[in-house]
Amino acid sequence: MSYYGDGDGFDGGTTANGEKFDPNAMTAAHRSLPFNTKVRITNPANGKSVIVRITDRGPYSGDRCIDLSAGAFGAIAPKSQGVLKSAKWEILG
Numbered sequence: 284m285s286y287y288g289d290g291d292g293f294d295g296g297t298t299a300n301g302e303k304f305d306p307n308a309m310t311a312a313h314r315s316l317p318f319n320t321k322v323r324i325t326n327p328a329n330g331k332s333v334i335v336r337i338t339d340r341g342p343y344s345g346d347r348c349i350d351l352s353a354g355a356f357g358a359i360a361p362k363s364q365g366v367l368k369s370a371k372w373e374i375l376g
Contacts (some may be wrong), residue, residue, distance in 0.1 A: 284324065284349050284367045285342065286356035287312070298339040307354035312339035314348075321375040324351065324359060326367055331359040334375065348372070 287293050288306025296304050300318040304310075311322065316337045325332040335355050342350040349372060353362060360367055 284351055284356070284370045284372075285344070285347055285365060286351045286353045286362065287341075289353040289362060300338050302338050304339070304352075305354075306352050308352055309333055309335045309355045309358070310338045310352045311335040311355060312341035312350040313337050314340060314342075316374070322349070323373045323375055324349070324355070325371045325373075326359040327369055327371060329359070333358045 288304060293304055294306050298304050298310070299312075316322070318337055320337045321334055322337065323332055323334050333355050335351060339350070356362060
């Protein structure tokens with residue numbers, strides 16, 4: 284997992300579901316989960332978790348399964364880390 288929306292040009296843009304992208308919101312991008320699906324993301328390195336709502340499509344880089352908003356990523360790991368390779372995710376509905 285990685286993140287987007289921290290000065291990379293996505294801030295304020297339109298997400299795939301038509302919402303304005305807020306990098307501080309607890310949202311995420313996934314290639315196929317239905318929009319508005321809630322997903323719990325847990326960082327096993329520190330036990331922190333966050334619940335995000337799918338509002339966008341992606342990621343389209345490497346073998347990543349979910350791109351978190353910068354705010355969601357920052358809630359469970361330092362943004363300087365850039366990528367969470369061992370994060371766990373659970374679909375809540």
